[in-house]
Structures are given as structure tokens and as C-alpha cells.
Amino acid sequence: MRPNIEDIEVELLLEALYQRYHYDFRHYAKASIKRRLVQACTQLHFSSISAMQNALLHDASTLPRLLNYLTVQVSEMFRDPSYFRAIREKVVPHLRTYPSLKVWIAGCSTGEELYSFAILFREEGLEDRTIFYATDINPTALHDAEAGVFTLDRIQKFTENHQKSGGRSSLSDYYTANYGRAVFDKSLREQVVFSDHSLVTDAVFAEMHLISCRNVMIYFDRPLQDRALGLFHESLLRKGFLGLGSKENLRFSAHANDFAEFDRAEKIYQRLAA
Amino acid sequence: MTVGTTKAIVIGASAGAVEALLTILPKFPKDYPIPVFVVVHVPPDRSNILVPLFEARCKIAVKEAEDKEPVVGGVVYFAPSDYHMLVEEDFTISLSSDEPVNHSRPAIDVLFESAADAYGAGLVGVVLTGANQDGAAGLATIAEAGGTAIVEDPTGAYSAQMPTFALAACPAAMTMPIEQIASDLSVRGNA
Numbered sequence: 001m002r003p004n005i006e007d008i009e010v011e012l013l014l015e016a017l018y019q020r021y022h023y024d025f026r027h028y029a030k031a032s033i034k035r036r037l038v039q040a041c042t043q044l045h046f047s048s049i050s051a052m053q054n055a056l057l058h059d060a061s062t063l064p065r066l067l068n069y070l071t072v073q074v075s076e077m078f079r080d081p082s083y084f085r086a087i088r089e090k091v092v093p094h095l096r097t098y099p100s101l102k103v104w105i106a107g108c109s110t111g112e113e114l115y116s117f118a119i120l121f122r123e124e125g126l127e128d129r130t131i132f133y134a135t136d137i138n139p140t141a142l143h144d145a146e147a148g149v150f151t152l153d154r155i156q157k158f159t160e161n162h163q164k165s166g167g168r169s170s171l172s173d174y175y176t177a178n179y180g181r182a183v184f185d186k187s188l189r190e191q192v193v194f195s196d197h198s199l200v201t202d203a204v205f206a207e208m209h210l211i212s213c214r215n216v217m218i219y220f221d222r223p224l225q226d227r228a229l230g231l232f233h234e235s236l237l238r239k240g241f242l243g244l245g246s247k248e249n250l251r252f253s254a255h256a257n258d259f260a261e262f263d264r265a266e267k268i269y270q271r272l273a274a
Numbered sequence: 275m276t277v278g279t280t281k282a283i284v285i286g287a288s289a290g291a292v293e294a295l296l297t298i299l300p301k302f303p304k305d306y307p308i309p310v311f312v313v314v315h316v317p318p319d320r321s322n323i324l325v326p327l328f329e330a331r332c333k334i335a336v337k338e339a340e341d342k343e344p345v346v347g348g349v350v351y352f353a354p355s356d357y358h359m360l361v362e363e364d365f366t367i368s369l370s371s372d373e374p375v376n377h378s379r380p381a382i383d384v385l386f387e388s389a390a391d392a393y394g395a396g397l398v399g400v401v402l403t404g405a406n407q408d409g410a411a412g413l414a415t416i417a418e419a420g421g422t423a424i425v426e427d428p429t430g431a432y433s434a435q436m437p438t439f440a441l442a443a444c445p446a447a448m449t450m451p452i453e454q455i456a457s458d459l460s461v462r463g464n465a
Contacts, residue, residue: 007363007391029368031360031388036372074373215371218341225342247357247369249342 009049010034016266020250021063023137025070033070040069064140071138073215075112075118076157077150080246081164083214084120086266088159088166091241092124101130104208104235106199107216108134111145115174116162117212118188122203123168133205135197146194148184150175153230155182199228205235214245222252229255236271243268280308280422280462281396282345282361284389286382286412288315288404290432292324295402296331297452299350301460307347308463311339311389313380315404316355324352334445338407341369353380360388376408386412395420400455401447402426404436410443423447424455 010033018024025033037049044065046052055062078084095101103121105114114134121127136142150158159171175182197205199216211232217225232242233255242259244267250256259269287294291314302310314324322338331338332350339351345365353359357369358380368388375381386399386409399416401409403426417423425447428434441447450458 004391029360029362029370031362031368031391032358032370032372034391035360035384070442073371075371217373219370222342245371247354252342 006034006038006049009053011047011112012038012150013053013056016057016260017066020057022201023067024198027200027218027221027253029221032219036069040066043069067138071109071136072141073107073109073216075109076154077112077116078158078161078165078167079086079112079141079214080114080266081161083243083246083266083268084116084161084165086263086268087117087210087212087243088120088124090263091268092120092126094239094241095126096124098209099129101209102128102133102206103130104133104135104205104211104213106135106197106213106232107210108136108145109138109141111148111149112158113182113212113214114192115148115188116165118192119162119167119169119171119174120165122188130191132192133195133208134192135195135205137196137198137200139196142194142196146189148186148189150182150184152177152182160182169170174259184262199231200224204231207237208235208240209237210241210243211236212243214243215248216245218245228255229253229258233258233271238271238273241268242271279396280398282389282393283310283398283400284386284416285310285312285400285402286386286404286409286436287312287402288378288406288433288436290403291315291333293432294426294452295328298456298459299328299336300331300333301456302332302334302350303460303463305348306334306441306460306463309345309347310334310350311353311359311361311385312350313353313359313382313385314407315378315406322352322355328352339367339369341367344366349445353385355380355447358384358389361392361462362388363392365392376406378382378406378408382409383412387415390416390419390421392442393421397421398424400424400426400459401437401440402452402455403431403433405433406436407439409436409446410439411442413447414444417444417446424458425449426455427451 160169175184262268262270336350360368425437425440428437
């Protein structure tokens with residue numbers, strides 16, 4: 001069967017994106033990336049994916065617009081409250097035994113998960129001894145994460161999730177409502193380093209006690225998942241923790257034997273000795 | 275007869291889904307050779323109750339789809355709640371937490387459109403009862419790719435809206451009452 005035109009266009013555009021800008025989506029799961037490109041093509045008013053590729057190469061303003069379709073994940077604060085409850089009740093007691101902590105939120109997108117962790121760590125009295133590394137490949141998303149502003153219509157869900165996660169305070173303690181937007185307290189960012197980092201092309205980050213990377217690797221193909229997991233393995237201290245999304249797991253991975261299941265249901269793993 | 279050429283079946287259902295699917299899925303014989311993908315709209319914060327419910331009543335295997343899982347014939351794959359389910363061209367399953375489509379995650383359109391790419395003319399798409407318009411665009415994509423489109427007869431459906439939108443978007447679709455859909459699909463394994 002001859003490949004259809006759109007599939008060829010998708011491959012060519014991803015190759016152009018890589019060669020020109022070094023953003024590498026060539027090993028992302030194809031069906032989702034194609035769906036996102038088709039959506040971008042329609043909403044940015046290009047007549048075809050090839051036309052979009054032409055603009056990508058010849059008009060610098062196209063890249064950030066396209067990246068927002070390819071990378072930005074709309075998440076929630078305390079998404080999957082049972083995950084954050086497990087972090088609070090099972091992982092935090094281990095973290096308390098360290099005098100200082102490094103936590104990496106990999107693929108932080110617009111910051112929902114980062115602020116969830118910052119609030120949880122403050123509630124548990126760990127914030128002062130922690131440095132958070134919040135990384136993403138999309139500079140626009142990182143900029144939004146650094147601003148910490150969310151529309152008010154999302155706050156009710158965030159508040160519900162926070163309570164279900166075992167929150168010890170009120171979420172409203174951490175933001176100011178202003179013109180339909182919730183502006184999160186900048187003190188939550190005092191311990192945060194924001195950084196542009198790619199799980200696809202960049203190297204080991206630092207010696208982490210906890211890495212949370214949820215619903216990011218689900219978009220990768222198997223070899224790319226293995227690369228990212230290798231990176232996490234090398235970036236974690238022995239017995240450091242790795243939290244994944246609720247439908248992600250290490251079972252079929254080349255790194256399955258490098259980690260122990262710490263909380264099977266919540267997809268929290270612990271690094272074994274090298 | 276074209277039944278032997280069916281490579282995969284995709285089914286979408288919303289309001290009234292459980293009863294409709296109970297008419298169809300238990301009819302499939304134990305040695306059914308075709309994979310079946312099902313998207314049912316379920317609330318995002320509910321763990322999936324569909325698998326145990328259908329497992330107890332079906333002769334063929336029923337499971338919740340897992341990311342990167344290779345597709346196997348004779349298995350019914352349910353999309354997990356709060357994730358889209360897609361079929362890749364290498365016949366593995368992908369899950370995604372992309373934003374909801376038609377206010378739904380999982381969305382029927384996302385499954386149908388990806389499966390149309392993967393299976394082309396070998397795909398059968400079925401839109402059942404539901405009170406929204408998810409599945410209509412996806413069914414049209416399946417028909418455009420040469421696949422077979424089937425819609426539950428709106429007059430007999432628990433909720434007529436989804437079948438009606440599907441027929442409007444995909445006039446080439448065959449309309450059948452639910453029992454006929456069940457018998458049509460259950461013999462598609464007989465090459």
C-alpha cells in the first residue's frame with residue numbers, strides 16, 4: 001500500500017523541525033502527533049501540512065505557535081488526587097530523613113503539577129530544604145509556569161483535588177483572585193529553578209530524590225521511553241523515587257529491572273542500586 | 275460477502291451504552307479472530323467499571339487498553355477513563371491525555387480517526403446510542419478511507435442524538451437495529 005500524502009507530510013515536517021530547530025518529535029507516538037498537526041494546520045489556517053512546513057522554515061513566528069500544539073498539556077493541580085496522597089503519606093516520610101532535597105518535575109508544561117508539589121511540600125514542612133527543578137521543552141509553557149496564573153474557572157476543580165489529596169490547608173491560602181484569574185503566591189516559586197530541558201535530546205540533570213514525570217512519556221515511542229527512563233535512572237539517587245502517570249508503567253521497558261515498584265497502583269517506583 | 279476482510283471493529287457509545295453493548299459483545303464467539311475497540315463515555319474520576327461488567331458476560335477476552343500494547347485478535351479493548359485510545363499504524367495501542375474532544379475523554383472520534391488510518395478499508399465503525407455528537411466525524415473518516423460504517427437505528431436507540439448526527443455526517447452508513455448489528459458483527463470473523 002502506498003503511504004498516504006498526509007503521513008508523508010507529517011514525517012517531512014517533523015524532520016524539518018528537527019533539522020532546523022532541534023526539536024525532536026520524530027519518536028513520538030505517531031497517531032497523536034498526526035492528530036495534533038492536523039489540528040494545528042486547521043486552526044492556524046494552513047491549506048496543508050506541507051504549507052505549514054513551508055511557513056515553519058521561512059517564517060520565524062510559526063515555531064512557537066506550532067510548539068503549543070505539539071507540546072502543551074492542559075493538566076490540573078493535584079490531578080489524580082490519590083497519587084498526591086500516596087506521595088504525601090508514603091514518600092514524604094522517606095524524604096524527611098534527608099537534610100536537603102532535590103525534586104524534578106519533568107515536562108512541567110504550564111506548572112499545575114509544580115505548584116501542587118510546592119504546596120504539598122510546604123504543608124509537610126519540607127519546602128525550605130527543597131530545590132525544585134521544573135523543566136519543559138516549550139519556552140512559552142515554561143514562561144506561563146513561572147507566572148503561576150490560572151483562570152478562576154479551573155480553581156474549583158483544583159480545590160476539590162487538593163482536598164482529596166489530603167491537603168492540610170485551604171488552596172485559597174496560596175492565590176489571590178483578580179479579574180477572573182488566580183495569581184499564585186510568588187513565595188511558592190522561591191525554591192524553584194525553571195529550565196529548558198528535553199528528555200529526547202538533553203543529558204542527565206542532577207542527583208534527585210524525587211522525579212515526577214506524568215503523562216509525558218505516554219507520547220513517546222518505546223525506544224524514546226527507554227531513553228527517558230535511562231535518564232531518570234541516572235538522575236536519581238539510590239532509593240530515589242520516580243512517579244509516572246496513571247497509565248504509564250515500566251513493565252515492558254528495558255529499565256524494568258532498574259526500579260522497584262514502591263506503590264503499584266499509583267505508579268510510584270524506587271531506584272535500585274546500580 | 276465481504277465479512278472475511280474485516281480487520282478490526284471500532285464501537286462508540288454514550289448514554290445507554292451498557293445495555294446496547296450487552297446486546298452485542300456477548301454474541302461474539304470465543305474464537306472470534308478480530309480485535310474490537312470500544313469507547314464509552316464514562317466520568318473521568320471513575321475507575322473503569324466496564325471491564326469487570328463485560329468480562330463476566332462475554333465469551334471473548336475483555337480488557338482495559340494499555341499504552342503501547344500490541345493489538346491481538348479476539349480481544350475487546352475498552353478505553354480507560356480520562357484517556358483517549360488510539361490505534362497506531364504498527365497495530366499497537368496508544369493512550370493520550372490530550373484535551374477532551376467533543377467534551378469527552380476518551381472521545382470516539384479520536385479512536386475512529388486513528389483506526390481509519392491504521393486499518394483503512396478493513397475497518398468497521400459502529401456508532402450506537404448517545405446524547406451528543408461524538409463519533410460523527412470519525413465515522414465519516416472511516417467511510418472515506420473505504421471502511422464500513424454502521425449506525426444504530428435512531429428510532430430504536432436509547433438516545434437518538436448520536437446516531438442521528440452520525441448519519442448526517444456519514445450518509446453512506448448502514449442503519450440497523452441493535453440486534454441486527456449484533457448478528458452482523460458476530461459473523462464477521464467467518465472468513
